[in-house]
Amino acid sequence: MFENAGTTNLEQLGEFGLxxxxxxxxxxxxxxxxxxxxxxxxVLDFSGKKTLVSTDLLLEGIHFDxxxxxxxxxxxxxxxxxxxxxxxxxxxxxxxxxSIGLSSKFPLDAVEELYAGALLACRKYGVDLVGGDTxxxxxxxxxxxxxxxxxxxTDVTYRNGAQEGDLICVSxxxxxxYVGLQLLEREKRIFLENxxxxxxxxxxxxxVERQLKPEARxxxxxxLASLDVKPTAMIDVSDGLASEVLHICRESEKGCRxxxxxxxxxxxxxxxxxxxxxxxxxxxxxxxxxxxxxFTARQSDYEKLKSQPDISxxxxxxxxxxxxxxxxxxxxxxxxxxxxxxAFG
Amino acid sequence: MFENAGTTNLEQLGEFGLxxxxxxxxxxxxxxxxxxxxxxxxVLDFSGKKTLVSTDLLLEGIHFDxxxxxxxxxxxxxxxxxxxxxxxxxxxxxxxxxSIGLSSKFPLDAVEELYAGALLACRKYGVDLVGGDTxxxxxxxxxxxxxxxxxxxTDVTYRNGAQEGDLICVSxxxxxxYVGLQLLEREKRIFLENxxxxxxxxxxxxxVERQLKPEARxxxxxxLASLDVKPTAMIDVSDGLASEVLHICRESEKGCRxxxxxxxxxxxxxxxxxxxxxxxxxxxxxxxxxxxxxFTARQSDYEKLKSQPDISxxxxxxxxxxxxxxxxxxxxxxxxxxxxxxAFG
Numbered sequence: 106m107f108e109n110a111g112t113t114n115l116e117q118l119g120e121f122g123l124x125x126x127x128x129x130x131x132x133x134x135x136x137x138x139x140x141x142x143x144x145x146x147x148v149l150d151f152s153g154k155k156t157l158v159s160t161d162l163l164l165e166g167i168h169f170d171x172x173x174x175x176x177x178x179x180x181x182x183x184x185x186x187x188x189x190x191x192x193x194x195x196x197x198x199x200x201x202x203x204s205i206g207l208s209s210k211f212p213l214d215a216v217e218e219l220y221a222g223a224l225l226a227c228r229k230y231g232v233d234l235v236g237g238d239t240x241x242x243x244x245x246x247x248x249x250x251x252x253x254x255x256x257x258x259t260d261v262t263y264r265n266g267a268q269e270g271d272l273i274c275v276s277x278x279x280x281x282x283y284v285g286l287q288l289l290e291r292e293k294r295i296f297l298e299n300x301x302x303x304x305x306x307x308x309x310x311x312x313v314e315r316q317l318k319p320e321a322r323x324x325x326x327x328x329l330a331s332l333d334v335k336p337t338a339m340i341d342v343s344d345g346l347a348s349e350v351l352h353i354c355r356e357s358e359k360g361c362r363x364x365x366x367x368x369x370x371x372x373x374x375x376x377x378x379x380x381x382x383x384x385x386x387x388x389x390x391x392x393x394x395x396x397x398x399x400f401t402a403r404q405s406d407y408e409k410l411k412s413q414p415d416i417s418x419x420x421x422x423x424x425x426x427x428x429x430x431x432x433x434x435x436x437x438x439x440x441x442x443x444x445x446x447x448a449f450g
Numbered sequence: 451m452f453e454n455a456g457t458t459n460l461e462q463l464g465e466f467g468l469x470x471x472x473x474x475x476x477x478x479x480x481x482x483x484x485x486x487x488x489x490x491x492x493v494l495d496f497s498g499k500k501t502l503v504s505t506d507l508l509l510e511g512i513h514f515d516x517x518x519x520x521x522x523x524x525x526x527x528x529x530x531x532x533x534x535x536x537x538x539x540x541x542x543x544x545x546x547x548x549s550i551g552l553s554s555k556f557p558l559d560a561v562e563e564l565y566a567g568a569l570l571a572c573r574k575y576g577v578d579l580v581g582g583d584t585x586x587x588x589x590x591x592x593x594x595x596x597x598x599x600x601x602x603x604t605d606v607t608y609r610n611g612a613q614e615g616d617l618i619c620v621s622x623x624x625x626x627x628y629v630g631l632q633l634l635e636r637e638k639r640i641f642l643e644n645x646x647x648x649x650x651x652x653x654x655x656x657x658v659e660r661q662l663k664p665e666a667r668x669x670x671x672x673x674l675a676s677l678d679v680k681p682t683a684m685i686d687v688s689d690g691l692a693s694e695v696l697h698i699c700r701e702s703e704k705g706c707r708x709x710x711x712x713x714x715x716x717x718x719x720x721x722x723x724x725x726x727x728x729x730x731x732x733x734x735x736x737x738x739x740x741x742x743x744x745f746t747a748r749q750s751d752y753e754k755l756k757s758q759p760d761i762s763x764x765x766x767x768x769x770x771x772x773x774x775x776x777x778x779x780x781x782x783x784x785x786x787x788x789x790x791x792x793a794f795g
Binding site for chain 2: 152153154156158159160161162163164165166167168200202204205206235236237238240241242243244245247249251253
């Protein structure tokens with residue numbers, strides 16, 4: 106009781122360090138557990154199909170700023186972020202639970218907006234909201250989402266299946282969500298200095314939506330199925346391309362070569378990054394929150410993939426001793442480093 | 451953007467009112483969803499067995515006070531509270547996800563303690579921890595647990611199956627967790643006034659443990675199976691006996707008669723309640739957090755149940771027009787009212 110605990114610092118450890126540290130003593134004992142911690146979702150075998158479960162926590166002041174995030178968008182995004190993990194297993198999401206903790210000062214119609222956004226995402230993606238918890242919060246807004254899905258055993262795609270020579274592919278385009286955030290942060294500063302100035306986001310809809318209202322790539326999972334392409338490894342891009350490709354390399358015990366010129370960046374993302382004095386490639390590599398799917402596929406699938414407008418082939422998997430490298434537009438070779446978000450930084 | 455929302459007050463609505471309000475527009479569209487919001491856990495059909503999913507949010511300053519809750523106990527309790535919902539469906543829990551949001555000021559060994567408690571609960575109950583999210587928190591400690599379990603279709607027990615004449619049964623004893631909380635709150639006040647005074651909880655282990663380290667009643671689910679008793683309705687006692695029996699009556703569209711003299715109260719709970727000037731029966735009816743199982747069973751199961759030391763038969767189900775009543779020890783009839791915890795009160 107009233108005990109005092111020690112001194113090791115979470116900032117030093119970082120988010121991944123903390124997870125590794127905490128989970129090293131986790132033992133799996135259930136026959137129904139195929140895969141626990143360590144991928145985008147847990148895989149459970151409830152006879153026939155595999156059940157996929159994933160969960161995320163979104164906290165005010167860490168993951169969102171209510172001064173510029175409309176609540177409906179926040180509810181929508183909270184669900185998308187979570188569904189994205191199920192799609193990243195090459196599965197279909199089928200249910201979510203949605204829990205909120207909120208101050209009693211929070212007006213009802215604000216909660217309704219939040220919930221409406223979550224339900225909109227559910228309807229659009231064909232997912233049932235099947236549970237949740239609603240609680241008072243003594244502090245800010247807390248959102249916790251768990252999503253459940255399924256896949257045939259042979260379709261489930263882990264992070265560890267990449268083979269030497271596999272193509273590295275990514276859906277959509279990258280960096281937009283991060284550049285959109287820079288824009289919103291700038292307008293917030295201007296608004297806080299002078300509340301009479303309306304935010305100037307004209308013509309920037311695409312990247313603002315990338316930040317506020319991301320779309321999980323259910324369509325890519327369906328596209329791959331229709332092309333009869335089984336990815337060898339897959340992950341969703343939540344922390345930035347660099348961090349995610351390193352996850353696949355590490356889990357698969359492989360190296361990689363990415364080509365800067367192949368990384369898909371929308372022109373609006375590109376131009377706006379430049380306006381902010383940012384390198385668009387760095388935004389794509391380290392920005393995060395794009396919720397695109399990064400996957401590897403066999404070279405024999407090249408013909409099927411190369412002409413898909415929503416898929417870019419950005420590199421290939423190498424043996425582990427070849428390192429994890431980015432070839433710049435000018436032909437220089439750079440080691441890839443994860444500079445993603447550190448939750449405790 | 452920067453929008454302002456309206457004025458309806460969450461305090462007026464209360465937790466159940468808010469849940470009802472928010473969930474009335476939830477539609478279920480998935481073939482795999484048998485039961486969504488409205489019971490202890492969602493029921494999903496993934497061929498063969500039913501998959502059960504339940505989730506809870508625990509927030510510092512609302513659900514726990516770190517000034518007297520040891521972190522290991524907190525982790526243990528966070529899991530138990532959630533497993534209890536799976537058992538309340540007459541199922542077996544098999545997996546959990548465990549998410550935490552915490553300040554970067556939180557020392558590592560404190561997080562380890564929290565996690566150790568969660569893992570202890572998992573080991574003891576034969577449950578795998580299969581996922582979770584770890585995040586910085588700008589405010590207090592946030593814990594979110596989702597538990598997953600399974601049951602044969604014919605075993606799943608909802609809240610709405612109680613029939614007229616059914617026995618009302620409860621496991622273990624009631625009120626201890628609430629009286630234990632009063633004890634801890636008193637010692638906290640004394641400690642805050644004079645930190646040199648050590649807490650005096652001697653001889654009160656049982657009720658302090660009922661509050662800090664509750665045990666979900668997996669054993670009761672197993673016992674009922676071994677007795678070949680299929681409950682007609684079941685719920686776990688998280689908000690107090692009154693609130694839970696009313697849930698069963700409302701969902702089953704029935705009335706009930708409970709007998710005060712039959713309500714199981716441990717002598718230590720009884721005596722300590724008296725010391726605090728509290729009515730022990732009120733502690734049992736409205737205290738909550740006991741995590742016992744309240745269930746109804748057919749009269750034909752009476753012989754099987756009556757001699758079970760861990761099960762008390764405390765009343766019976768009536769037709770709805772007979773009301774929901776408590777017969778006091780002196781023979782007076784009182785309508786049962788839910789005076790459970792209001793999350794926004």
